[in-house]
Amino acid sequence: MLTPDTAARRDTVIAVVVFALIALVPFVADTYWLRLGTTVLMYAVLALSWNFIGGMAGYPSFATAAFFGLGAYAGGVAQKFGVGMWLAWGLAGLLALLFAAALGLALLRMRGHYFAIASLVVAEVLREIINSATDLTGGGMGLNLPLRAGQSVEAQADFFFWTMLGLAALAMAATLAVQHGRLGFGLRCIQQNESAADMLGVNTTATKTSAFALSAVFTGIAGAVYASWVNYIEPPDVFDVLYSVKPIVMVLLGGAGSVFGPLIGAGVFLGLEEIVWRRFLEVHSGVLGLLIVLLVLFLPSGLAGIARRRAKASTP
Amino acid sequence: MLYLQVLLNGLVLGGLFACIAAGFSLVWGVLNVINILHGSFIVLGAYAAWYAYGILGIHPFLSIILVAPLFFALGYAIQSLLLNRVIAAPVLLTLTLTFGLDLMLSNAMLAAFKADFRKLVLDPPLGLLSVGNIVLPVDRLAAMALALLLTLLLYLVLSRSRTGRAIVAVRMDREAASLMGVNVSRTYAITFGIGALMAGVAGPLIAMIFPISPLTGPVYLGKAFVVCVLGGLGSVPGAMVGGLVLGVVESFAALWFGPEHAITVSFALLIAMLVFRPTGLIGRKGYE
Amino acid sequence: MSIIRSSLAAVALAFALPATAQDVIRIGAPLPITGPLSPEAIKQQRGYDLWAETANKAGGVRVGNRRMRVEIVYVDYQSNTPRAVQAAERLITQDKVNFLFSPFGSGAAKAASTVSEKYQVPTIAATASSAQVYDQGYKFLFGTFTPNDTLTEPLADIVKSKAPGVQRVAVLARNDLFPLAIAQEMEKSAKARGMRVVYSEKYAIGTLDHASALTQIKAQAPHWIFATGYTNDLVLMRKQMADLKIEAPLVTMVAAPAYQEFIDSAGKGAENITSAAWWHPAVRYKGTDIFGTTEAYVQAFKAKYKADPDYAEASASAAGAVLQMAIEQAGTIDRQKVRDTLANLNVTTFWGVVKFGPTGQITSLEPPVFQIQGSKPVVIHPPQVKQGELRLGVQ
Numbered sequence: 001m002l003t004p005d006t007a008a009r010r011d012t013v014i015a016v017v018v019f020a021l022i023a024l025v026p027f028v029a030d031t032y033w034l035r036l037g038t039t040v041l042m043y044a045v046l047a048l049s050w051n052f053i054g055g056m057a058g059y060p061s062f063a064t065a066a067f068f069g070l071g072a073y074a075g076g077v078a079q080k081f082g083v084g085m086w087l088a089w090g091l092a093g094l095l096a097l098l099f100a101a102a103l104g105l106a107l108l109r110m111r112g113h114y115f116a117i118a119s120l121v122v123a124e125v126l127r128e129i130i131n132s133a134t135d136l137t138g139g140g141m142g143l144n145l146p147l148r149a150g151q152s153v154e155a156q157a158d159f160f161f162w163t164m165l166g167l168a169a170l171a172m173a174a175t176l177a178v179q180h181g182r183l184g185f186g187l188r189c190i191q192q193n194e195s196a197a198d199m200l201g202v203n204t205t206a207t208k209t210s211a212f213a214l215s216a217v218f219t220g221i222a223g224a225v226y227a228s229w230v231n232y233i234e235p236p237d238v239f240d241v242l243y244s245v246k247p248i249v250m251v252l253l254g255g256a257g258s259v260f261g262p263l264i265g266a267g268v269f270l271g272l273e274e275i276v277w278r279r280f281l282e283v284h285s286g287v288l289g290l291l292i293v294l295l296v297l298f299l300p301s302g303l304a305g306i307a308r309r310r311a312k313a314s315t316p
Numbered sequence: 317m318l319y320l321q322v323l324l325n326g327l328v329l330g331g332l333f334a335c336i337a338a339g340f341s342l343v344w345g346v347l348n349v350i351n352i353l354h355g356s357f358i359v360l361g362a363y364a365a366w367y368a369y370g371i372l373g374i375h376p377f378l379s380i381i382l383v384a385p386l387f388f389a390l391g392y393a394i395q396s397l398l399l400n401r402v403i404a405a406p407v408l409l410t411l412t413l414t415f416g417l418d419l420m421l422s423n424a425m426l427a428a429f430k431a432d433f434r435k436l437v438l439d440p441p442l443g444l445l446s447v448g449n450i451v452l453p454v455d456r457l458a459a460m461a462l463a464l465l466l467t468l469l470l471y472l473v474l475s476r477s478r479t480g481r482a483i484v485a486v487r488m489d490r491e492a493a494s495l496m497g498v499n500v501s502r503t504y505a506i507t508f509g510i511g512a513l514m515a516g517v518a519g520p521l522i523a524m525i526f527p528i529s530p531l532t533g534p535v536y537l538g539k540a541f542v543v544c545v546l547g548g549l550g551s552v553p554g555a556m557v558g559g560l561v562l563g564v565v566e567s568f569a570a571l572w573f574g575p576e577h578a579i580t581v582s583f584a585l586l587i588a589m590l591v592f593r594p595t596g597l598i599g600r601k602g603y604e
Numbered sequence: 605m606s607i608i609r610s611s612l613a614a615v616a617l618a619f620a621l622p623a624t625a626q627d628v629i630r631i632g633a634p635l636p637i638t639g640p641l642s643p644e645a646i647k648q649q650r651g652y653d654l655w656a657e658t659a660n661k662a663g664g665v666r667v668g669n670r671r672m673r674v675e676i677v678y679v680d681y682q683s684n685t686p687r688a689v690q691a692a693e694r695l696i697t698q699d700k701v702n703f704l705f706s707p708f709g710s711g712a713a714k715a716a717s718t719v720s721e722k723y724q725v726p727t728i729a730a731t732a733s734s735a736q737v738y739d740q741g742y743k744f745l746f747g748t749f750t751p752n753d754t755l756t757e758p759l760a761d762i763v764k765s766k767a768p769g770v771q772r773v774a775v776l777a778r779n780d781l782f783p784l785a786i787a788q789e790m791e792k793s794a795k796a797r798g799m800r801v802v803y804s805e806k807y808a809i810g811t812l813d814h815a816s817a818l819t820q821i822k823a824q825a826p827h828w829i830f831a832t833g834y835t836n837d838l839v840l841m842r843k844q845m846a847d848l849k850i851e852a853p854l855v856t857m858v859a860a861p862a863y864q865e866f867i868d869s870a871g872k873g874a875e876n877i878t879s880a881a882w883w884h885p886a887v888r889y890k891g892t893d894i895f896g897t898t899e900a901y902v903q904a905f906k907a908k909y910k911a912d913p914d915y916a917e918a919s920a921s922a923a924g925a926v927l928q929m930a931i932e933q934a935g936t937i938d939r940q941k942v943r944d945t946l947a948n949l950n951v952t953t954f955w956g957v958v959k960f961g962p963t964g965q966i967t968s969l970e971p972p973v974f975q976i977q978g979s980k981p982v983v984i985h986p987p988q989v990k991q992g993e994l995r996l997g998v999q
Contacts, residue, residue, distance in 0.1 A: 032697040035690060060408040106591045112407045113350055117541060118590045121583045124538075128580035128808060131779055140779040140806070141736060142711055153722045230689055232715040234781070236809065237685050245415060252412065277680075283427060284638070284682070289419025296413040297401055318823050321848075325815040431642045433836030435843075435869045444849065453847035526812050527836045531640050535810050570816030575807040576779050578816065 008180035011259050015176060018263075019169050026158040034157040038229070040270045041164035045222045046247040047254075047262035048171040053215040054248060055256045056184060057208055058191030059108070062120035062244040067096045067219040068226075069123065069239035073130055075224025076143045076233055089224045096220025097213050104212040108205070111194075120244065127239035142234035145227055160229045167225065171218040172263070178214070179259055187211055249292055255302030264303055317449050322567045324452060330563020331460030332521060336536055337543035338467045338555040339514025342474075345550015346487045346507045348407070349399060352414040354515050355537030356421045357387060361519020362528045363429055366436050369523075376436065376520035377462065383516045391512025396505040403504065418533075425530040433527040459521040464556070466517055470510070471552040483507050487550050538579075542586045548596025557597055629665060629674045629937055631927070632695030633705040634716065639683025643835075643865075644708045644916065648730060651920025652676050652705065654908055655928075658894055665928050668935045674924075677701055685712045692716040696723050702937050703727070705923055706745075710734040710781045717745045726930075726943045728923040731916060733882070734785040738963035744939075746946050746960050748882075748919050748926065750969045752786040753793065755858070755880040758985050759973050760793035763828065763854060766994045770854060774803035774826035776817055776841070783832035786858055790830050802826055811837070814844050821850065828854040829998075835860040835869070842873045846999075854878065855998040861976055862914050874976045876998045878984075883915040883922075883955060884972040886983045886991055891953035893925040901954040922955035929953070 025037055046064055053061045071092040078088035107118050130137050137143055148156055178184045186207040189197035198204050227233050246269065247262075254265025272291065276284045299306070340354045361383050368374040368382065394417070402409050442454035474480035485493040486503045494500050518536075526532070539562065547558025562582060569581035589596070633652055635645040656674045664671035677699050681687040688707040695701045696719065704720050706713040706729035713732035720727040721742040729737065733749035763770055773794045777787030784806060791801050802824045805817055818841070821829065829852050831841055838860040845855075860866035861879035870877075885902045895901040901921065905913040913921075926949070931937055934945040950959045950968075961967040973985040975994060982992040 030697060032694055035693060054408070058406075060406075060411065106587070110590060110594065113344070113348070113411075114590050114594055116350075116407065116411060117545070118587055121541075121586055125580055125583045125587070128577065128583075131808070132576055134784075140784050140809075141734070141781045142714070144714075144736075144740070147718060147721075147740070156722070230686060230715065231718045232685075232711075234685065234711055240684075245412075248408070248412065252409075283423055286420045286423030286427075289416040289421075289423065292412060292416030292419065293398070296409050296416065297398065300402070300405065300409060318819065321819050322816055325813075325819065329813055329815070426638065426642075431640050432865065433839070433869075435839055437869070437871065444847065446849070451847070451849045456847070527840055529836065532810075532812065535812055566813075567816050571820060574805050575776075575811065575814070575817040576805065577808075579808050579811070 004180060008176065011176055011180070014260070015169075015172050018260075019165065019172070023162065023165055026161050031153060031157040034161050036270070036274060038157075038161045038164045040266055041161070041168045042222050042226060043247060043250060043270060044168045044263050044266040045164070045171050045218050046243065047250040047266050048168070048175050049215045049217075049219045049222075050247045051175065051215075051251055051256075051262050052178065052187075052211040053208075055251055055261075056178070056187040056191065057211045059208065059212075060112070060116045060119075060248075061212070061215060062116055062241075062248075063100075063103070063107075063122055064215070064219055064247055065239050065241055065243040066119070066123035066126050067100065067216040068223040068243045069130070069235070070099060070126060071096050071220030071223030072227040072233050072238040073137055073143065073223075074220070076145050076227045077137060079145055079228070080143070085228055089221050089228075092224035093217045093221040096216040096223075100213045100216030101209055104209040108208045108212060120241070123239050123241065123244065127235045130239075131235045138234075140234070142232055143227075145231045145233075147231060148228075160225070163225055164222070167218060167221055168263075174214060174218070175259060175262075178211075183207065183210060249295070251302075252300070253295055253302050258302070261302055268303065318571075321450050322571050323564060324450060326564035326567030327560060328452065328456045328460045328563070329567065330560035331463045332518070332525070332559070333539050333543050333562050334467050334556045334559025335463030335514065335518045335521065337540040337547070337559055338470055338552050339511035339518075340537075340540040341544045341547065341549055341551065341555045342470075342483075342514075343508055343511035344544060346483055347395075347399075347403065347504050349403070349410050349508075350407075350414065351508070351511060352411070352418040352537065353394070353421060354511070354540055355533035355535070356418050356425065356530070357391075357512050357515035358518050358522060358536045359425065359528065359530055359533045360421070361387065361516035362436075362523040363425070363434075363519070364516075365520035365523040366434055366528055369436055376438075376524050377458075379520040380462070380466075380517045383519060384513050387516030388509040388513040390509075390516075392505045392509035394512070395508035396501070399508065400501060400504065422530055422533060429530060431529060431531060433529045435527050436523045438524065455524050459524050463518070463521055466514070467552060467556055470514060473510075474552060479503075479506060483510075538583075542582050544596075545586050545589050545594070546597055551596065554596050561597065627664075627670070627672050629667075629672050629703070629931070630677055630699070630701040631674060631703045631705060631924075632677050632679070632692070632699060632701035634679045634681050634688050634691035634695065634707045636683035636688075636708055636712075637678070637680035641683040641708055644731070645680075647914070647916040648705075648708060648920045649678065650905075650909055651730070651913070651917040651922075652924055654905060654917075655894070655921045655924030657908070658904060659924070659928055662894065666932045667937055672937070674928075676705075681707060681712070685715050688712040689715050689719055692719040693723075696720070696725055701725075702939070703927060703942070705730060705920070706732060706747075710737045710785070713737050713745075713747075714740075717742055720744055724939060724943075726927075726939055726946060728927055728946075730919040730923040734782060735963070735965065736781075736785070738965045742964065743947075744943055745964045746926075747965045748922050748955065748958075750882060750966055750971060752782075752789040754969065755786065755882075755971050755973075756790045756793040758971065759856065759878070759880050760790075760797050760799075762973060762985055762994055764797045767827075767853060767996055770827040771799055772802045772824065772826040773799050773828045773830060774821045774824055775801060775805070775830045776803070776814070776821065777806045777831070778833035778837055779806040779808055780833075783834075783858070787830065787832045790856075794828075794830075799828070807833075807837075812840070814841050815848065818844050818848050818850060822848055826852055828852065828856070830856045830858075832858045833860070835863055835866050839866060839869045842870050842877075846873055851997075851999050853996040853998070856880075861974075861981065862916075864911070864914070867976060867979055867981075874979065876975060876977065876995050878973065878975045878994070879981075880971055880973045881915040882969055882971045883918050884974055884981065884983055884989075885912050885914075885918075887956070887972055887989045889952055889954055889956055891925075891955070892951055893929055893953040893955075895921070895925060895954045898954045918955060922953060922958075925953055925955070926951075926958055 250265035254261030547554030570578040
């Protein structure tokens with residue numbers, strides 16, 4: 001049996017090795033595969049972020065799209081007013097964090113379905129607000145971000161790949177820190193039985209709000225980086241409900257509650273999606289739906305669940 | 317005069333909303349399942365009415381009778397074969413499951429019917445009803461009347477029939493109902509079947525008024541959500557009240573804040589209700 | 605490292621299409637083949653395919669002293685703008701196309717243009733009209749639609765001269781790139797002629813009920829109602845106008861009345877609705893492109909698809925025809941040279957006079973204004989191709 005400390009150390013070593021390997025990809029891949037890889041890393045950030053509130057705390061949040069879109073527009077509008085790119089990204093993350101903290105006050109009092117619906121609707125409301133502020137955000141006509149001058153196509157692809165990788169590494173580090181630390185313990189207690197946790201002295205409000213804020217900050221920065229990467233955003237794109245749903249499916253696929261689950265889930269899911277896009281022209285979303293149905297019915301603890309069962313089966 | 321017209325527009329729309337949401341609310345309240353398929357069921361029902369009218373000349377009002385048993389069977393099958401496997405699972409899994417199923421249905425409809433919008437045009441048209449300065453289209457009025465009638469029928473079934481009482485019992489306390497001899501699994505399947513039925517019959521009504529396309533499914537689902545929260549889960553009278561309130565709110569929001577904000581206002585109302593009064597406008601009393 | 609390289613290459617080969625043959629020009633066309641915009645994709649495809657077929661039947665495109673076939677490579681971006689960008693990049697880097705046609709609409713065209721500019725691939729946008737699409741200072745993007753005000757200005761002129769009593773204007777626009785942009789232009793054109801805009805609102809995408817907005821418009825008793833949106837929005841709006849008994853001397857809708865689907869769905873409600881578009885089968889140009897005259901193009905289209913072409917389909921064919929002319933004039937498929945030739949082009953085609961301005965957007969079209977009369981679109985401007993006069997009164 002691994003003690004908590006050894007488990008933490010083992011996970012950290014694995015994470016460092018994995019990320020170091022991924023960092024080598026730009027040396028072998030062309031720009032198209034780099035684009036795909038950057039997308040995988042971005043979804044990994046979203047999945048890892050969702051894991052804080054959805055996986056660890058057990059609150060099914062559909063607010064990921066809200067934080068993503070908010071971050072994208074915060075970054076975009078800041079740069080429109082001349083703020084430098086890195087600073088704009090930081091501001092986006094900060095805004096997302098503050099927004100989540102404030103939102104949490106209202107939403108985290110609800111449980112289960114109510115929380116899910118409310119968080120889903122927040123993205124819709126935000127989208128319409130941004131859509132109407134035409135003078136600030138361009139509204140339905142979209143927002144342009146400046147092209148990065150003086151950088152070749154290959155260099156830009158490398159740059160955004162490594163940036164997303166760095167963000168994913170940060171999210172991973174935060175996951176490890178929380179999972180093996182006191183906040184993680186509090187969250188697991190809340191997930192099992194919130195009233196009991198409360199009675200045991202866990203400050204449920206502070207704990208939940210921290211998880212919610214963590215689920216927002218990396219997502220918000222990812223949104224801002226995305227905006228700089230694609231140079232043009234419009235409300236239906238960045239507030240798309242699929243940004244809320246896909247990370248959840250990825251975490252379920254990889255195995256909720258496992259540290260590397262979100263990462264594995266993101267890779268497998270997007271790999272499948274790429275194959276489906278190339279092969280099944282008309283029915284791709286149907287195939288996606290089928291995958292989700294099969295996943296929920298037959299593999300509810302995800303791929304990590306299979307691994308765990310194998311491990312159990314092989315021990316005497 | 318303007319206000320009166322806007323109010324009436326809202327009430328007419330609200331009647332439709334009530335019918336759209338009643339089945340959804342029932343399923344949510346009794347099975348604790350958010351049926352993402354609901355919007356797509358409505359669209360499927362609308363297509364059925366459109367084809368029935370275009371090819372066989374069957375009036376949408378009659379399509380309702382044809383569509384009802386088909387959708388009940390469909391819902392019953394989906395619940396007993398698929399949903400029942402995960403009925404005890406956390407909220408997230410059931411939600412994801414219905415989401416995945418909806419993706420499949422929605423894609424199937426897109427492939428079969430294409431994304432172009434169809435419009436069911438009644439020939440001869442039903443015309444307008446004018447009282448002074450107020451004008452109301454008869455087809456909308458008829459749809460509203462039918463919608464409220466169907467919702468009322470549902471309420472009567474729930475409160476008078478044995479099956480209906482079983483459903484309400486399961487809603488209130490599953491264990492107690494089981495102890496009293498109610499077959500909970502079968503009740504669940506029947507309830508889901510009823511939910512699908514209500515969505516299916518809303519289809520022809522929708523078809524008479526709005527353009528039809530697989531893409532409009534999520535819009536109806538969104539309305540159903542808001543009506544449920546406004547009216548209280550599992551409560552059919554709640555759905556009626558919630559529907560009418562939503563219709564009027566959207567009408568006046570479009571008037572006062574501009575049409576692009578109408579939907580936003582209704583969602584903001586949803587959030588406010590969830591925060592301050594999650595049991596809905598008429599509270600727990602509604603589903604007796 | 606080399607194992608990774610070769611296995612990645614093997615995987616890439618498994619997905620990649622066969623290497624380009626020496627005598628084929630490949631043009632990438634990312635289209636929303638699935639999703640909400642799929643009806644538009646069908647139109648674009650018809651236009652592109654007709655051009656490719658016509659060019660190949662004539663022996664291919666003349667490149668210097670040899671001839672090359674054209675092949676259009678379609679990729680579905682699922683009506684999703686980020687995917688459109690991804691599709692454009694895939695076409696350039698994986699499918700190794702020589703040139704690119706833009707994805708549908710101003711938003712996606714703008715988004716994808718960053719990719720084609722980065723890789724310096726000449727790209728022609730067949731359905732992007734908003735000037736904002738071309739305001740990045742890009743050199744490799746060209747568009748066959750003139751800016752939105754070229755539609756609204758002639759329309760406002762006609763109204764001013766034929767119906768001087770028109771004073772009060774109501775505008776209802778879909779909150780989407782093109783519908784909103786052209787509505788804003790209409791307001792400018794109307795105000796410039798001394799008319800008063802008494803109502804100006806936008807409606808959210810996915811609005812199913814316009815009753816409130818229309819009720820307010822009715823209360824303002826406007827002389828001219830200007831509405832924008834896609835076909836389903838405008839069909840619904842027209843029906844609800846009739847439901848509320850709204851009548852006005854003039855009703856203009858953009859862009860649905862140009863499509864037969866609108867006339868079919870709106871029935872009698874389509875009568876006397878005015879609209880403007882970048883082209884109409886009734887215009888008459890004697891072009892030096894592969895199709896030649898406008899009539900010849902319309903006939904070729906009818907022969908293949910058994911229907912009259914609308915402006916969206918014609919624009920796609922025009923994009924192909926113009927690209928062909930630039931390649932033939934340059935005598936090469938070298939991207940920079942073709943790009944320079946496009947920038948300096950000044951020719952007449954079945955689509956109209958084609959001359960691109962400094963931003964890459966075409967500046968030389970005279971978009972026709974038309975009105976639905978007797979369930980048929982009748983051109984009322986420009987005078988050279990006029991088929992009828994403006995009629996007032998929409999019930």
